[in-house]
Amino acid sequence: MDFVANFAGILLGGLSAGTVLFIVSVGLSVTMGLMGFVNLAHGAFAMFGGYVIVLSMNRAHFGFAAALALGFVATAAISVVLERTLYRRLYRASELDQVLFTIGLIFIFIAGAIIVVGPESQTLQLPAALRGQINLGFLQYRTYSIFLIVIGFLIGFGISLAFERTRIGAQIRATVDNRRMAESLGINVDRLFTITFAFGSGMAGIGGGLGAEFLGLDPQYALKYLVYFLIAVSVGGLGSVMGVYYASLILGVLDFVLKLYLPKGGTIFIYALTILLLLWRPQGLFGKKET
């Protein structure tokens, strides 16, 4: 019984970390799949949203839900402004320029966070209802982790349902599959991209806020976790919501287990596995093969 509880504890811890990874990365996957734009600044959006959420709670005494909503709206708004004014100029540019541009954006966000908020790490004050432990019947576990897993599942389920059942979801799928054909069928890819970009960035903002409790939140956030976001997206497959969901959960659990049993450099296995997987399937686990 002890073993089962231990095992479940590790699994839940990993799943909750993976959930945050998913919420941050899902937008990146869809926008990269749509436009093929290498957006390294996605982590910066997550950081921006995280700051909005944490600061609105700590300084303006917003409720948790209200702060999350504000974080979503603020991040989506700033991403739309950037997309309309700057990103769109580089859709047809080379990868190199896109990488350069988004690295520049990361630096601007980092410096902005240092100037406006300061270099110190911010902490998220959880509402009373989410603090403490919850009784799951067979073991006690942190309420917040369970909350994250449930929220993540609902978000993943909701987004994939929207992908399958709504008009805009069908348009996104069509564009990911074949952009030119979608355009000639009269789908306004430009507008579609703006909408998904805003939504994806907003989700990243929420993810940044939700994860601040255990990932921390400091100006280097945008660069520190970038590799993880990119691994989740490239392993899951560009433009695939469920792919990113599974990849994030696997990554979260793997990271949790390795940090527990191999605290010295256990992450080496994550990088090695990613390399092997990408060599085996360059398009990721659930990605469509490039034609």
Added chain:
Amino acid sequence: MSAAVPTAADHPGARGLVTRHRLRWWETLPWIIGLGIYFAFPDYLGFGAELLAMILFALSLDLALGYAGIVTLGHAAFFGAGAYTVGMLAFYEIWTEPITSLLLAALVAAIIGFLSGLVLLRTRGLTLLMLTLCTMALLQEAANMARAYTGGFDGLPDLAIAPVFGVFEFNPLYANTQYLYSLGVLLVCFIFVRTLIYSPFGQSLTGIRENLLRMHAIGSPVRRRLVICYTISAALAGIAGGLSAQINAFVNLSALDLDRAATVFIVLILGGYGRLYGAFVGAVAYLALEHFLAKIYPTAWQLGLGLLLVMIALFARNGILGIGEALWQRYGARRKTP
């Protein structure tokens, strides 16, 4: 055939192609300036030696990224491999002769570059970017794990390097030897790269960057060329890393950082990639900029750098040298043609 009819070789375009690898007078300028600095600023030679190592690192990236079009964010993997080769050999007093140490560093980096290039260069785009990033992260974790040998995060301090040619000693207080030694290493590597670029092999790399499909169609062994280029580039990056370890007498995990890879990327783009002298201009401009920005805004100097990168990506895709060329074509060349 009458003498008035020009042959194909006399065509201005052909003449331009034939003569474009010739040494221009201004190509001696960087080296004259380099020597001039030695006499003019004796107090800044330590800084100068680091600048030279950075130029060499950017030059190695230029070969892979600027000429062959391999978009990599993991070039610090080879810099770190070279730095740790020199560092570990010196720290455990196995081998301290500087020049042969650099050759060993090049060899180790080249082996890693060859093995990783063999598999990585099958992919393109985001996958390639990810794989280069992961290779670097993998090496960094490995160096972190082998703490007993690499010193982990604290690194290997106080490396004892034997005198150059057995005569000129590295003095930590007066970096005269370090500076001239770095200048010499850079010159040798630069001549090598310049020769390589203008060789048929170098031309085929540019072809691969410009039009992959066409190079396949004319029967060019694209993959093999890319792997060879990546290996050479890795070897040069290894030399740069080894050089940096020697002049600082120190190596730690930051040699394998994403920060370092991003910095060299920025240096190259800032100067202008795919141009031999982009690395020189970029490194000088980057260090000057960093120094200047850190002075006016010490806590958030990245702001100016970030703004500059965004501007370059949007408006000046070919860096400082690209701007210079455009200006030259607009104003300088007009005077020549009546």
